[in-house]
Amino acid sequence: MWVRYDSGMGLPDGHPLKTRLTELLGTPTPIIQTGMGWVATPELVAGSCEAGAFGFLAAAALSLPEVEAAIGRTKELTDKPFGVNFLMDAPGAEQIAQMILDHGVRAAGYNRAPSAALIDKLKAGGVLCVPTCGAPRHVQKAEKLGADIVIVQGGEGGGHTGSIPTSLQISACADAVSIPVVAAGGFKDGRGLVAAIARGAAGIAMGTRFLMTAESPVPTVTTDRYVAAGLNDVIVTSEIDGLPQRVIVNELVRELEGKSSLSRLLFAFRNAMELRKVSGASLVDLLRSGLAMQKNEKLTRSQMLLAANAPMLAKRAMTDGDPVGGYLPSGSVAGVIDDRPTCAELVSRIMAEAEETLGRLQIR
Numbered sequence: 543m544w545v546r547y548d549s550g551m552g553l554p555d556g557h558p559l560k561t562r563l564t565e566l567l568g569t570p571t572p573i574i575q576t577g578m579g580w581v582a583t584p585e586l587v588a589g590s591c592e593a594g595a596f597g598f599l600a601a602a603a604l605s606l607p608e609v610e611a612a613i614g615r616t617k618e619l620t621d622k623p624f625g626v627n628f629l630m631d632a633p634g635a636e637q638i639a640q641m642i643l644d645h646g647v648r649a650a651g652y653n654r655a656p657s658a659a660l661i662d663k664l665k666a667g668g669v670l671c672v673p674t675c676g677a678p679r680h681v682q683k684a685e686k687l688g689a690d691i692v693i694v695q696g697g698e699g700g701g702h703t704g705s706i707p708t709s710l711q712i713s714a715c716a717d718a719v720s721i722p723v724v725a726a727g728g729f730k731d732g733r734g735l736v737a738a739i740a741r742g743a744a745g746i747a748m749g750t751r752f753l754m755t756a757e758s759p760v761p762t763v764t765t766d767r768y769v770a771a772g773l774n775d776v777i778v779t780s781e782i783d784g785l786p787q788r789v790i791v792n793e794l795v796r797e798l799e800g801k802s803s804l805s806r807l808l809f810a811f812r813n814a815m816e817l818r819k820v821s822g823a824s825l826v827d828l829l830r831s832g833l834a835m836q837k838n839e840k841l842t843r844s845q846m847l848l849a850a851n852a853p854m855l856a857k858r859a860m861t862d863g864d865p866v867g868g869y870l871p872s873g874s875v876a877g878v879i880d881d882r883p884t885c886a887e888l889v890s891r892i893m894a895e896a897e898e899t900l901g902r903l904q905i906r
């Protein structure tokens with residue numbers, strides 16, 4: 543019989559939830575809080591890390607001075623290790639990688655368009671490289687490029703998503719590589735954690751569940767929509783930015799679905815101008831980033847223009863508190879979550895439930 547998890551001491555040797563993930567990240571639990579634009583702020587990251595999880599700060603929607611300030615603020619709030627999630631093909635990627643190195647950040651998260659040069663540089667500085675992938679062949683490519691850990695997101699996951707269900711995705715990806723695989727998409731509790739480990743994962747990564755915590759910066763008027771959502775209210779749409787995204791259906795999504803192509807593009811153009819003001823990016827930067835996304839994601843030109851929508855529409859809901867005119871990226875799991883615990887309550891609840899499940903299954 544293994545010794546139980548203790549929030550002060552972490553996981554003792556021989557515990558079934560002590561995995562290669564906890565060893566590499568140096569965390570007391572095999573739980574990751576993912577990098578969500580406008581949501582994974584220093585307060586949420588510090589809350590997750592202090593609770594025993596590993597938090598990723600979201601840098602993609604911030605200007606460079608804001609990224610530096612957010613890393614500094616996170617270090618003020620916690621002395622635990624944390625990561626920074628950013629886009630390797632966006633303007634400023636090299637500077638963000640340098641900040642990660644300069645600040646001794648433990649891990650770098652990224653997804654589309656991994657840059658071999660940046661990965662090499664980060665690894666040479668001792669940073670763990672943790673991409674998120676959505677298919678076994680992408681996981682293999684990520685491993686070849688030097689990933690230390692890979693998060694695999696199944697179709698139930700929030701934000702940009704694919705169509706392979708998490709249940710199939712985990713085993714297929716775990717079998718395809720030798721690095722630890724972390725399961726994402728649809729997790730909220732200890733039963734899910736044990737199921738993910740049974741399928742070959744070394745832990746779980748959660749977005750929506752952490753968005754719905756007390757430390758999340760998302761205004762209550764917006765999280766109320768997540769609490770109220772049922773399983774059928776979380777849908778996949780390509781109307782936001784041209785790529786399939788899992789969201790809670792709201793007034794904006796219904797309006798976009800009814801718009802003509804031309805008015806959708808004009809709407810995206812206005813959002814691109816707003817993004818320019820907020821992020822400090824120049825028109826040339828925005829165009830370069832849009833063209834990189836067009837190439838990497840094989841988008842049409844009109845899809846590329848639509849891409850400017852996402853950051854501003856997310857900000858509207860996540861920061862400005864407008865769940866009607868903004869969009870609500872969400873995993874299906876929002877349909878079965880109806881509370882907003884602190885990160886500490888959440889993590890200890892998940893660990894207790896995982897142990898209760900292991901006991902019930904007589905895994906000891």
Ligand SMILES: Cc1cc2nc3c(=O)[nH]c(=O)nc-3n(C[C@H](O)[C@H](O)[C@H](O)COP(=O)(O)O)c2cc1C
Nearest residue numbers: 576578579699700701727728748749750871872873
């Ligand atoms: C509100 C929200 C914003 C997100 N923003 C990003 C992002 O900026 N970059 C990214 O790589 N993934 C983003 N994601 C995806 C998450 O990082 C994560 O992979 C996903 O939420 C996992 O599924 P779950 O929501 O079922 O836990 C976002 C997800 C949500 C719910």
